[in-house]
Amino acid sequence: MLKIYNTLNNQKEEFQPIDANQVGIYVCGMTVYDLCHMGHARVMVMFDVITRHLRRNFPNVKYVRNITDIDDKIITRAIENNEDIYSLTNRFIDAMHEDEQSLGVLSPDIEPRATDSIDKMIDMIESLSKKGLAYQGTNGDVFYSVRKFKEYGKLSGKNLDDLVAGARVDVENHKKDPLDFVLWKKAKSGEPSWPSPWGNGRPGWHIECSAMSNHFISNHFDIHGGGMDLTFPHHENEIAQSEGANNCTFVNTWMHVGFVNIDDEKMSKSLNNFFTIRDVLKKYDGEALRYFLISSHYRSPLNYSETNIESAQSALIRLYNAIKGLNHNSVDSSLLEVDYEARFNAALNDDFNTPMALSVLFEIAKQINIERAANPNKANTLSSQLVQLGNNLGILNYNADEYLKRGSELSESEISKKINQREAARNSKDFTMSDQIRDELLELGIILEDSINGTTWRRK
């Protein structure tokens, strides 16, 4: 039984799909005007883990993650670069897809671009207009009348008077109420625009997610997710738009992923304390990064530091060391005295507890190391189980030997040559020479391991 923490009521509840044959999940994706940073990586990886788990438990899962390819920042950046918005956004969409591949993230089923769904957004705004929930302001923009939607604030636990008292809301005199938010922005000259009943313009940010989730999944669907910073106002506004237009519940379960922090502060563009995925991949491999991202629970803050990533890398190497040299083609459950798979699944069923799931992997690894010499069949089956469960989390995707040798600066033949020289020295008991060769290789990041089957090497 899967339990998910729902932001709507701030508690874990049993996940009951609207239709068990077709689970729908929508995640707010990126605004593509720049490279993705580690915070984006966390959202991509976590929802990848989540959808993989859903797919193992339900026959059909429709995972939609949008691409925001029109907004103020995109327009500003395109002007700065003196380029067309589509050439800008296409470039960063490609970059995003490359980053996802590096992190082992599977593609969503649908990745709708906002600019392909402008008509759906216009339809929705018209419907809101007809219901008296939207109006055109004195500047030509179309706004949502927040006070007319009685349940506004139910997701983030805010009440309207507190918001006004907070006084950080924009005081714009072309709105009827400072809390109202933009549905459609009138185009200024030279800006990209689309025709609409309110004149040429472009959509406000929030409307795209309402329109596209309704269109590509349904007016009422199972799970909607994103980063925690989207809870308010973005998701609150989506609820107002969708429920206002459709007169039905929009989403049953709201999921929000915690931030990646630096020195206990949120990583963000405005604080300029962010690391792009590419920056980090220059130094660490994608799977280690993925391990780092799933090593804490998705709702907790995750502190970015090189030490923490290096520790993740070491942990991952321990798993690869365990499966190295074993066959992992099939699980013979009669050889297993512990039902690791059940425990692994129970961990993920408890609100996607990835740290708990990982701890099961380490128990298997330890068991493999204990059994591998005396009981190869058992070691092989444990290894198969470990790889299978690791794959469920999107790790252990590589052949162990290849992974452990990844990115070596020396070629295999150069290393073999050194190993052979050292072997000769060892055979003649010239341990000074043999240790010297080992030290030279270690300087180059190559660790030698002697065993009864000869000497093997791996990357530090």
Add this chain to the structure above:
RNA sequence: GGCUGGGUAGCAAAGCGGUUAUGCAGGGGCCUGCAAAGCCUUUUAGACCGGUUCGACUCCGGUCCCAGCCUCCA
């Protein structure tokens, strides 16, 4: 100010009202020519104050501290 979370051993990070989390790092041992890997073993916990309980890190109340949202943000 309003609304969310959270404070766990050297670091990271979970579960759990009483029994080893787990990983990294450190100590001791085994193995090894010596190492590495691995195995065995071991040291460091639960912000603070009350309460409930036979028993609380775990439940309840309070205090202090931290982060996030309330403005674009994953």
